[in-house]
Amino acid sequence: MRSFYLVCPLHFEDLVQQELKYKWPLHFPKDSYNILKADKGGVELECSLECGLLLNKILKIPGRIMLRVKKQKCRDLPKLFNIIKKINWKEYLRQENMEIEVTAKKSRLIHTTKIENTVLDALKAYFMANKIPQKKILCGAKPQKIYIRLFEDNLSISLDTSGELLHIRELNNYRGLASIRETYASALLLYLLGLKSYNKFTLLDPMCGSATFLYEAKNFFELNKRSFAFENWANLSLATLIDQDNPWSFSQLQGIDINNQVIQKQENSTIKITEGDLFKSQQNHNSIVILNPPYGKRIKIEGDLQVYFDSVVKHIQNGICPHAFGIIIPSAFAKKLKPHKRLKFNQNGIKVDFLVYLSARNK
Ligand SMILES: C[S@@+](CC[C@H](N)C(=O)[O-])C[C@H]1O[C@@H](n2cnc3c(N)ncnc32)[C@H](O)[C@@H]1O
Structure with missing residues (x-):
């Protein structure tokens, strides 16, 4: 051992x-x-x-x-x-x-x-x-x-044994201005979803940027395809490993972003990405929403930040009405919010909370 x-x-x-x-x-x-x-x-x-x-x-x-x-x-x-x-x-x-x-x-x-x-x-x-x-x-x-x-x-x-840090899945992925690390996105997906099946649901990221959450949800049960430092010295048969079925099996992976330059850079047939505004997105009871809104640092936000984050949460709850949702909010603005569970972590030097809300039907 x-x-x-x-x-x-x-x-x-x-x-x-x-x-x-x-x-x-x-x-x-x-x-x-x-x-x-x-x-x-x-x-x-x-x-x-x-x-x-x-x-x-x-x-x-x-x-x-x-x-x-x-x-x-x-x-x-x-x-x-x-x-x-x-x-x-x-x-x-x-x-x-x-x-x-x-x-x-x-x-x-x-x-x-x-x-x-x-x-x-x-x-x-x-x-x-x-x-x-x-x-x-x-x-x-x-x-x-x-x-x-x-x-x-x-x-x-x-x-x-890894070489490049493991959040680097493949070396030529498109990454947006304020994208979340793939390893963090996977952890938050697991925190939000557990290991249940969601085959009647759409996974929706209404502020998707480079759609990291959606790619990670699609690939979470597949093998990492890149090379690793240990391959330089260990003689192992990698062929014994195979991709596993995805128990989440969402009926659709859907991304929305207000910035159409971000959307144009994404080409993937299994993930549907469209231009749109979170505040105008439609009701979808059969969705699970996950998002990482701008924090006002790399992507600027007009007006009061507390009002902004409160209104994002309110719009998801009352506008989209998903089955469940998870949202990252800087801890300073997440204090007064009352989710069903929260996970604190540090994102690029900023203290943040991942808040998970379940709909009334889902409690
Ligand atoms: C922090 S980034 C998301 C990063 C993403 N999770 C990733 O890994 O690439 C926030 C995104 O929200 C988008 N955005 C800002 N306001 C929006 C709005 N009202 N509706 C939809 N998208 C919005 C920005 O264009 C930006 O791409």
Whole structure:
């Protein structure tokens, strides 16, 4: 068993576990995992090396997946040098091009540049003594990242298995001016929808921008199609994994945006995107609405922000009358609102609340 750390935004730890619990048996029916810890922006679990690496292809909510290589007490640089030099790096590395990320708190070793240089020296000494197996590195591959963390003299050494952050689904997606990260959109969809079926409903984003919520709802149960850092060193058969059926199975995925330049950039036959104004959108009892309105920073809003957000919520409730809806509102303006549930998180440095409302028929 190996230990993996799934990095996620603070307060999304439960959602990562829900996603894991649902998807794991579909992809790895013969294997199991144990959760070791879930808090402070991450979920630590124990499982086989192969399954842990393949989570990069399966999960939509974590932002990065790290493999713990070593955990040990360490109070001085000579000890750090020896620990690093003794690790069997041949198991993981096919290139000597490395990037080291150091964090050190409440430890005797605190000088991050000295720590980094010691790690690089120890790796150099390892490479002198051991020839690492050569493998053709994927085109455009970045240096392999190694994370060194020291907290209260406890050293943990982890290897990045993802490469680019996992919200990057495919490298040439169109992204709007104020688009939400794909990993966040997936987490909020799961928070709003759970794992029920919605085959009689339309999923509607009436301020859709680059339609991230709709693409994520469409792809949540499919595999991530891009490449990952672990593919540079692990010989795994990716063919064993297959896309899974989408239990949400909305009858339609529909986006509306007032800015027709945004709409022109989207070409997708399964997602219907039209030009329109949220405040003029029609009643649809058979819709589930999810949206991320402008916050007034990157996209300007005229007038009082509290009045604006209140009126967006009111229009969805009384104008569209959906079966349920979820909306992101900066926390400062979400305080007085009374949703059925709320999830607090940080979006590009702004404290926000995701508010979930259920219609009277749906309570
Ligand atoms: C924060 S962005 C949404 C980003 C989107 N969730 C994404 O991931 O790309 C807000 C969007 O609302 C649109 N918008 C602003 N006022 C609107 C209105 N009254 N009706 C419809 N769309 C509106 C803007 O054009 C912008 O694309």
